[in-house]
Amino acid sequence: MAGAGELAIEVLEETAKEKKDGYILVVEGAIPTATDAVYGAIGERDGKPVSMEERVAELAQDAQAILAIGTCASFGGIPAAAPNPTGCQPVSKILEAKGINKPLVNIPGCPPHPDWFVGTVASIILNGLPKAEELDDNLRPLAFYGKLIHENCPRRAYFDEGKFAKKPGDEGCLYELGCKGPITYADCPLRRWNNGTNWVIGAGAPCNGCTQPEFPDLVAPFYEKLVDVELPTIGAYWESGREKN
Amino acid sequence: MSKIVIDPVTRIEGHLKIEAVVEDGVVKEARSSGVLFRGLELILRGRDPRDAQVITQRICGVCPQSHAIAATLNLDSAFGIGDRIPDNGRIIRNLIQGAHVVQDHILHFYHLAALDYVDITDVAKYEGKDSDLNSIKDFCSRGVLDPFVPRYEGDYRLPAEINQQAAAHYVKAFEVRRIGHEMVSIFSGKVPHSVGVVPGGVTAAPTVDMITSFLWKLRTLQDFIDNVYIPDVLAVAGAYPDYFEIGAGCKNLLSYGAYDLDGKDSDLTRRKRLFKQGTTSADLKFGGLDITRITEDVRHSWYEYSSSGRHPSDGETKPEYSKQGAYSWIKSPRYDGKVHEVGPIARVAVDYAHGEPEMKKLVDWALAEFKASPSFLFSVLGRHLARALSAKYIADSIEKWLLELKPGEPTFAEYTIPDEGRGMGITEAARGALGHWIEIKEKKIANYQCVVPTTWNASPKDDGGNPGPIEQAIIGTKIRDEGNPFEIVRIVRSFDPCLACAVHLLTPKARDLGQFRVV
Numbered sequence: 001m002a003g004a005g006e007l008a009i010e011v012l013e014e015t016a017k018e019k020k021d022g023y024i025l026v027v028e029g030a031i032p033t034a035t036d037a038v039y040g041a042i043g044e045r046d047g048k049p050v051s052m053e054e055r056v057a058e059l060a061q062d063a064q065a066i067l068a069i070g071t072c073a074s075f076g077g078i079p080a081a082a083p084n085p086t087g088c089q090p091v092s093k094i095l096e097a098k099g100i101n102k103p104l105v106n107i108p109g110c111p112p113h114p115d116w117f118v119g120t121v122a123s124i125i126l127n128g129l130p131k132a133e134e135l136d137d138n139l140r141p142l143a144f145y146g147k148l149i150h151e152n153c154p155r156r157a158y159f160d161e162g163k164f165a166k167k168p169g170d171e172g173c174l175y176e177l178g179c180k181g182p183i184t185y186a187d188c189p190l191r192r193w194n195n196g197t198n199w200v201i202g203a204g205a206p207c208n209g210c211t212q213p214e215f216p217d218l219v220a221p222f223y224e225k226l227v228d229v230e231l232p233t234i235g236a237y238w239e240s241g242r243e244k245n
Numbered sequence: 246m247s248k249i250v251i252d253p254v255t256r257i258e259g260h261l262k263i264e265a266v267v268e269d270g271v272v273k274e275a276r277s278s279g280v281l282f283r284g285l286e287l288i289l290r291g292r293d294p295r296d297a298q299v300i301t302q303r304i305c306g307v308c309p310q311s312h313a314i315a316a317t318l319n320l321d322s323a324f325g326i327g328d329r330i331p332d333n334g335r336i337i338r339n340l341i342q343g344a345h346v347v348q349d350h351i352l353h354f355y356h357l358a359a360l361d362y363v364d365i366t367d368v369a370k371y372e373g374k375d376s377d378l379n380s381i382k383d384f385c386s387r388g389v390l391d392p393f394v395p396r397y398e399g400d401y402r403l404p405a406e407i408n409q410q411a412a413a414h415y416v417k418a419f420e421v422r423r424i425g426h427e428m429v430s431i432f433s434g435k436v437p438h439s440v441g442v443v444p445g446g447v448t449a450a451p452t453v454d455m456i457t458s459f460l461w462k463l464r465t466l467q468d469f470i471d472n473v474y475i476p477d478v479l480a481v482a483g484a485y486p487d488y489f490e491i492g493a494g495c496k497n498l499l500s501y502g503a504y505d506l507d508g509k510d511s512d513l514t515r516r517k518r519l520f521k522q523g524t525t526s527a528d529l530k531f532g533g534l535d536i537t538r539i540t541e542d543v544r545h546s547w548y549e550y551s552s553s554g555r556h557p558s559d560g561e562t563k564p565e566y567s568k569q570g571a572y573s574w575i576k577s578p579r580y581d582g583k584v585h586e587v588g589p590i591a592r593v594a595v596d597y598a599h600g601e602p603e604m605k606k607l608v609d610w611a612l613a614e615f616k617a618s619p620s621f622l623f624s625v626l627g628r629h630l631a632r633a634l635s636a637k638y639i640a641d642s643i644e645k646w647l648l649e650l651k652p653g654e655p656t657f658a659e660y661t662i663p664d665e666g667r668g669m670g671i672t673e674a675a676r677g678a679l680g681h682w683i684e685i686k687e688k689k690i691a692n693y694q695c696v697v698p699t700t701w702n703a704s705p706k707d708d709g710g711n712p713g714p715i716e717q718a719i720i721g722t723k724i725r726d727e728g729n730p731f732e733i734v735r736i737v738r739s740f741d742p743c744l745a746c747a748v749h750l751l752t753p754k755a756r757d758l759g760q761f762r763v764v
Contacts, residue, residue, distance in 0.1 A: 038566050039284075044250075078288065078303040085284030085564075111306055111437050168448040168657045193435035197427045203434030203441045204448035208299055210438075216300065221293035 009043035016059050024124065025063035027091050030072035030079045031056055034087025056091065057098045065103040065129050066091060069117055074106035075138075075213040082217055092139070103129050106139040110210035113191060116144045138213055140185070149181035149207050152189040168204055178223040180209030249730050251737075261703065261742055263715075265733055267724055272733070275712065275719040277703045278573040286562045289693040294320055294662060294685055295444060297693060301681065304695065306437040307352075307743055310345040310429060311674030312681075313442040314338060315695075318513060319681040320444035323668025324660045327511035333656040334446025335508045336646050339519075340459065341433045341442060342672070343504065343643045347466055348425025349675035350589070350636040351474060353741045354629060355418035359411060361735050362481045364401035365393045367408035377416040378409060397729035402484045411480075414473050421469045424462045431455050446657035451650045460647055467640050470633070478633045479614055482626045489617060492625040492736035494718035495584040496527040498591035499701070501534065501680065503673035504642065513671050519642055520592045520673055521599045524580065529619055531598040536671070539680075541696065542577040545570060545705040553708055558669065558682040560694040577704040577713060578696050586714040587677030587701045588740060590631040593638075594622055607634045628739040662688050674698055676741050702740045715740055 015023060031053050032039035041049035060066050068091040071077035080088035089097075092104055107116050120141055123130065136142055150156065158164070158173040165172035175182070184207055192199045200207050209219035216222075251263045266274040285304055289297055298316040302309035317338070321327045330338075368381045385393075403411070426436040432449050433441030441448050449455075482489070501513075502522035510516040514534050522534040541560055543553045547568055552561035557578070565571075579585070596604040597619065611630055612619060621627055663685060670681040677698030684692040704713035712720065718736050725732070 035566060078300060081288045085287045168443060169450050194427045194430035197430040198434050200434045200440045205434055205440035220296055222299050223295045
């Protein structure tokens with residue numbers, strides 16, 4: 001935007017007042033809560049910095065719904081990784097802690113594909129807020145996060161044959177180089193990135209599981225083979241508790 | 246005496262607050278504060294060293310590729326394979342970093358800085374047939390002027406038709422940047438947070454198809470730089486010539502150099518690079534780079550004072566928010582104990598001082614347009630000019646490198662992670678000198694430190710009380726209208742600050758249409 005400083009903050013505050021219960025709050029980033037939430041401030045009020053935690057709670061209170069964009073806002077992501085020096089929390093935890101009961105949609109990814117965000121916003125404008133059955137257990141729209149990377153991967157045939165790449169640049173499935181495709185829900189192999197130019201596995205690199213709540217601590221080390229995954233039934237293993245279509 | 250506080254400074258990455266104390270219309274004191282702290286260096290400890298490449302990219306989505314390069318050079322050196330990267334790997338890294346930096350310079354001029362100089366609301370008067378302009382006109386006619394207002398008012402000098410043309414270029418620049426991202430994606434999988442650059446080389450194997458596609462897209466970028474970007478910077482400079490005379494700052498410049506031209510020297514300070522490693526000052530004499538002379542002060546930053554004055558390879562990050570006299574999450578890096586500015590201006594001036602013929606030709610040509618001497622580089626417009634020339638210099642070099650790729654030859658060298666070791670990765674991000682340092686113990690990260698360009702530029706006062714480069718650039722500036730402090734925001738943005746990175750680092754407060762809070 002052209003404006004800066006208080007000009008920018010006023011737009012934010014005025015919108016919340018004028019459109020009470022009629023706006024969608026979009027939150028990007030995890031929310032630092034440690035040490036009285038001093039680690040992240042958004043503008044000032046009466047000469048004092050206003051913490052991100054305070055802003056999110058205030059703006060969420062009067063919102064119609066909240067979109068958490070990115071893995072940090074959705075699940076905590078990198079800043080919340082151990083030892084979580086700034087006490088970062090995802091939006092869901094802040095809402096819970098403040099007793100704010102509003103519809104929440106998570107659009108994770110580090111970063112999320114632009115289509116996942118724009119598609120969700122477009123869908124809300126055209127069809128209203130998503131129904132419960134249109135979201136998965138992690139509140140992700142099934143339209144974009146409904147299938148495992150592994151299910152649609154062009155290197156899947158190598159996996160089934162047991163042909164694995166031993167180093168970058170090799171032909172074969174990247175499973176042994178640390179690919180997290182078998183546990184990661186996203187449509188990257190079909191949608192691809194940057195106008196359909198390429199995607200992670202297309203560049204010969206393993207998927208690092210960035211759309212998952214497990215990212216980063218439970219999918220790291222990124223270049224080590226996954227552990228604890230029952231290979232033949234990967235999908236069923238990770239979907240336990242949910243009906244498979 | 247009055248105080249201008251700008252928080253947040255918008256159209257930059259991250260959260261920056263600028264405070265300026267104004268007396269008789271002149272800035273007497275300035276404070277630049279970073280107000281978001283994440284502690285990524287603490288998060289890196291105890292992890293697999295290879296994960297540094299993935300995690301440090303997440304410092305910021307604006308220039309993850311630069312962090313990927315710095316982290317990877319750092320790991321190459323810690324793993325002892327710095328001199329063994331195959332040429333294909335070295336060249337593809339240059340292509341990824343180069344394509345990224347060129348689109349980033351375009352991003353800065355059009356999408357971050359232009360609204361300070363170009364009155365985009367003139368599009369409302371447009372009568373022609375350009376479909377982009379008519380769609381902005383239509384947008385404005387519905388009474389929706391966001392995101393172009395509110396803003397500071399009273400100093401837009403370009404004639405209506407130039408403003409309209411610049412608005413069309415603002416829109417065109419999105420498309421050109423998209424193509425730049427596609428170039429990165431060809432070799433690196435996706436943008437942001439690319440995956441192709443890894444210790445040992447790169448993951449992608451080049452094919453003729455990839456090379457052709459990359460070249461075709463590069464042509465679009467080169468055409469835009471030569472025929473749109475550089476002419477637009479010259480047009481802005483022509484209308485705002487007084488900005489060649491303000492915002493000089495500390496006049497000491499530092500560049501780590503970037504784009505390896507051969508991979509044989511494992512010492513990054515001596516490796517043959519497109520941009521030279523070195524320093525220069527107002528006299529434009531070339532000085533070499535001795536990395537041991539870098540220290541980081543924290544007297545005015547919210548970190549424990551016991552960690553002040555250390556070299557980054559030995560650096561500590563111990564937050565202490567309540568510390569007296571501190572006002573920023575940014576540390577104060579200094580070279581040889583002196584304040585240094587980094588960025589395209591440093592790359593261009595260091596190469597100019599070193600006598601690089603192509604760079605000399607470019608700079609002399611641009612300065613001749615204004616009958617200006619090289620001393621004019623040390624200014625707000627000098628930074629914009631240097632950024633545009635840097636974009637051209639890189640884009641034209643990429644073309645040569647691309648044709649040196651050899652499909653079918655290796656792109657990756659194998660390695661083993663050592664039990665113990667130290668590494669350093671230095672390169673030039675779009676915004677300037679970027680350094681990563683690692684210490685490995687028991688095959689895990691024992692310590693990791695990043696010193697990023699905005700840490701240099703937006704740094705607070707050092708232990709000796711010397712203000713950082715942005716602070717120095719603001720101090721002494723005449724403010725014509727305290728309610729619309731154009732001078733301050735134009736100076737700050739000319740540095741292209743990126744605070745997501747620097748914090749370890751934010752606000753004039755303006756009211757309705759250009760009235761600021763003056764305290």
